[in-house]
Amino acid sequence: MAGSVVSLQDGRGTTATQDRILDAAEALFMEHGFEATSLRAITAAASVNLAAVNYHFGSKEELFEAVLTRRLDPMNQRRVALLDRFERDPANGPLSCERILVALFVPALELARDPALGGKNFLRLLGRAYADPAPFIRRFLSEQYAQMIARFKAAFGRALPHLPARELSWRLHFIMGALSYTLAGTDALKLIAELSPKESPNDEVLLRRLAPFLLAGLKAPLPDLPDVSRELDGELDAARSR
Amino acid sequence: MAGSVVSLQDGRGTTATQDRILDAAEALFMEHGFEATSLRAITAAASVNLAAVNYHFGSKEELFEAVLTRRLDPMNQRRVALLDRFERDPANGPLSCERILVALFVPALELARDPALGGKNFLRLLGRAYADPAPFIRRFLSEQYAQMIARFKAAFGRALPHLPARELSWRLHFIMGALSYTLAGTDALKLIAELSPKESPNDEVLLRRLAPFLLAGLKAPLPDLPDVSRELDGELDAARSR
DNA sequence: GGTCGAATCAAACGACCGTTTCAATCCTAT
């Protein structure tokens, strides 16, 4: 029970043991997922006693949340802070979609780039968590993201005044999906190595390809009755009567 | 061992027991993932003896592959067949991106729509599998998808002759990512209910929103040095020196 | 220097896991 009160042994509220556990858990959760990673594997990798996890974090689920919070919370705060700074900057008039997307991407890039901050491992873990239907994970993520998403939705809404709110919500959903899938990408790294053998396979070239793609999707004309939709109708009718 | 030879008890090469196992496994794998779903839970839900899975499928992993193959194989064959039909159709000249995307989406929609074909459950399971780094899952999926992806990449390449092959590969990757994430979507159904309370929350409205978004991304101008890229550079430099 | 809480440790708990075994049963083909 004493573990629930943060230690004051160092300035950041965590002990060396807790940090070693978090580092090992981050790497193993990323590689095998939550369910398939055992506390014994984590404590062995961290050179720590098995009971230390339950002592310091309470349970395996709480450890998982701590792993996510450690990186996700600062990243989302940086995102909102960056957006605030852009919005207050009087030089550029109304905020463009490009700059909003920059505020969304740059903190993720900084995290991926700085090995001391966890780097690529964490982004892959985050992408996995996004696809996990476990209730406690979904609850945790939506709580963590709710504020940030709301802020960015408002910003995009001002940048795209002609876009109905409902349509914007969908497109933001698609953006977060493509982003998390791309970052989780077990295949993405392989793809980079195959396609760009000269570029070092970091997440930066990845996001630099993703941004124009998403921007075009964001600005796409309204799909009231676009070609693809009509063709979809026709094909589905044809398929139904086959 | 005898189970490895398919029974001839019915016309489709599977027994009623095997079908019940596949149905139960599909639902449970979808809900809890591969690792967190036990054979005991599957066999109990299927009202089948525990040993039946190892008898009929060999192992838990092979059962998982059988669950995927049952739906995925016909769906991808339908995709390629549809694309073939479009390409051979002399009426419409060179194939448009819209029609290629239709060939990619319609078989998924048919599967999602027909409850007898497994419906939404399977698409969610597929989305999960896409994000799973387990080696046997990744190997299986890339084998299953390799042919289909290659065919569609070639088709898109003809429809977008100005787009370098490398860029096209990236955008196809993004498309498959957004598609699988959206279909896996634990959040998507919730989003539909919130945004479109009048529409029945099926996958069709979902894909109808996704298609225009992805089409715009596909046709996006080349990101040689787009605004967002330059802004990204600037912001990253600024962040580095902070 | 002794005290007291925080932290670590080895060991065990009960539960559940995937898989195997082998006898009992079913179904088909002779």
Added chain:
DNA sequence: ATAGGATTGAAACGGTCGTTTGATTCGACC
């Protein structure tokens, strides 16, 4: 009808799981 393979059944195998316990060590403070 009956032989023989295909299928099902109950039970157990060895392991691993998350969590708990109770003793032991550590380190700051009066």
